[in-house]
Amino acid sequence: MVFPAYLFDASLALLCIASLTVAGRAVQLRFASDLTGPALVVARAIVVLSILTLICYLLGAVGAFSRWPLTVAFLASGFVAQLSLKPVDQGRQQLSKLPLIPAIVVGLTLLLIFASWLMQVQYALANGLVGTDSFTYHMPFALRFFQTKSLLGFASNDVLFQTYLHPAAGSMFHAVGMVFFGRDLLSPLINIGWLALLIVAGAAIGQRRGVAAASGLAVAVPFVGVNILLGSAGGALVETPSTALFLAGVAMLIWARGSRALIVLCGLAIGLGLAVKFTVAIPAIGVAIGVLVVADRGQRPKALLLYLAATFMTSSLWFIRNLAETGSPLPNVRLPLLPQPQPTPEAPNMGSLSQHLTDSHIMFERLPHALVNAFGTFALPMIAAALITAIILIIWPSGRDWRAAGIIAIIALIGYLFIPYTAGGPPGGFLPALDQTPRYIAPGLSLGLALVPVLLARFVPGRESWLVLPVAVLVAVPALALYVWDLQGPALALFVAAAALFVVWAFAAKVGRASSAVRISSYLLLGVAVIGLGRVYVNAQASGRQFGRDWAVEGPHPARIGVLGTAGQFVQYQWSDDQLENRIEFIGEHGPHGSFSEVKSCPRLRDLINANHYSYVVVAPTRLIWEKRLISNPQLDWVASDPNAKFVKLLTRYFNKAKYTSDGKPQPFRVFRITGRLDPDRCP
DSSP states (O other): OOHHHHHHHHHHHHHHHHHHHHHHHHHHHHHOTTOOHHHHHHHHHHHHHHHHHHHHHHHHHTTOOSHHHHHHHHHHHHHHHHHHHOOOOOOOOOOOOOOHHHHHHHHHHHHHHHHHHHHHHHHHHHHOOBOHHIIIIIHHHHHHHHHHTOSOSOOOOOSSSOGGGSOOHHHHHHHHHHHHHSSSTTHHHHHHHHHHHHHHHHHHHHHTTTOHHHHHHHTTGGGGSHHHHHHHTTBOOSHHHHHHHHHHHHHHHHHHTTOHHHHHHHHHHHHHHHHHOGGGHHHHHHHHHHHHHHSOGGGHHHHHHHHHHHHHHHHHHHHHHHHHHHSOSSTTSOOTTOOOOOOOTTGGGEEOGGGGTTOHHIIIIIHHHHHHHHHOTTHHHHHHHHHHHHHHHHHSOSSHHHHHHHHHHHHHHHHGGGSTTTEESSTTSOOGGGGTOGGGGHHHHHHHHHHHHHHHTTTSTTOGGGGHHHHHHHHHHHHHTOGGGGSSOHHHHHHHHHHHHHHHHHHHHHGGGSOHHHHHHHHHHHHHHHHHHHHHHHHHHHHHHHHHHOOOOOSSSSOEEEEESHHHHTTGGGGOOTTSOOEEEEOEEEOGGGOEEEOOOHHHHHHHHHHHTOSEEEEOOEEETTTTEEEOOTHHHHHHTSTTEEEEEEEOSSSOTTTSOBTTBOOOEEEEEEOSOOOGGGOO
């Protein structure tokens, strides 16, 4: 990426961020001017993300999801908000400071949290993006949005789980980065930003009770566990953004105290969380109940209506899209009188833990073991503490807001048992999905942990700041156990994390109270520093991405690449080129109501290859997910036997042969170049 192009792209992106930030500030000062500290930051972040999302929805719905329409809209948002709202900054309320020892503990704990994430980001920079789900659907969705300039339609890329029916706002944020840089430059870093919002949202919850530091650290405890960190840091898993937005919504509800504006911000945040990951649906029901608890008796219907309208506003696009494409807003859910797509081969295997509540082996042996592996030694005591705290706050609250928080936490924690896919696996089998999906409990667990310092503060009046000490232990135990510390460069990750934290602290502590001229100058200098450091990052990201791909398309670009075989759907994004020009599609059969399945006959397969004008076809083996092995794909002969399908090379990097083999024989991926029309009448 040549420096002038990078400089232009980065400057344009920073200008848009600055304009959106101005809009967020204007709205917060106009409608929620009494907020301070973390709560103020969370409110502005919700406004910024909501404006960005609504602009993307509007432009993406009309095929204008591209650089200049987005740039004009983002830049206009700041000017319009500033001129129309005319915000007046009344100054900052002085926040209480931590004593020296708790302050040092907080700094070191934050350093450990971000350093552990940066270690995994460093791995992604050396080896390409991480996380199977990133390659299976999050990044393919983002690539489709970027290439088609539209958020509508499906990226039909999955014949096993129908993930293309899921809400995809998480992928949309990655696509925005692609729009501005023409590549997935920002994708390894985006979840770091969500992690920062998560911590600030936790601090905003604790701020109401004087335990901002302890609650801010507590919400991050599940996110230094291996189950979330390894697919999120340097990858595109959406547990971090969905949980951060859920906590942001709860924080606004706790601060609402009759404010309609904060109820709206709560709904906007929950809607964004739903748009990122639908597992937030059960916690969102809890928030709706919380709205009724917090509101005054005569205002409850109006407050609930405001919440629901705001939630619908930031989440609706994906459900409207599904309704238009399939006839149902929730095609994965059986709704009365509404159609559903044909079930996939894995549909019967994707159950929830609620189906196994009476199975003592699963509930008292397998599930606890999975939770400990996911979140560390203290996983079970943490969950118990979160549940007990929530119950006590419901029974013995210090106000309606804390009773509402307890209700939301209980519903979110128990709701984990009813989330689909939490107990996936062959019927009567070992339920291997138990080891992969403990991350679905993150919203409820993070909220419950944030409330523990809130409750304990009642018993240690005047000593609340010392509650950071036990929370720091909860962070340190799983974080230090991570194998990421075995990677090269831990000192570099620590240095970068420390430098970033110092910059944030210095900026907040010094520039926040300076004159407007000093602030603007500081913003400009910070922008120059970001652009300069970003140039170093660009080179590392490009080389790591190239290494991770294993195969570069030879010949003219853009290429149309067809993928066959269920093993191929799990890595398909890796065949996108540096400039994201290659079109990658899983070759499947489209059916009614959004159905998508593997092609069952040779003539039909060859017709589809001809109709879509693929330059290359990658034939992967069939992946037996629960058995962890690969078997031969019969579609290989259907492609290889035609003289116009020229064999290019074998791809052997993607799966460990010792684990994914059939009868001890390797099952590599094969690449064919399509040089002409395949003959459907001469199939083997």
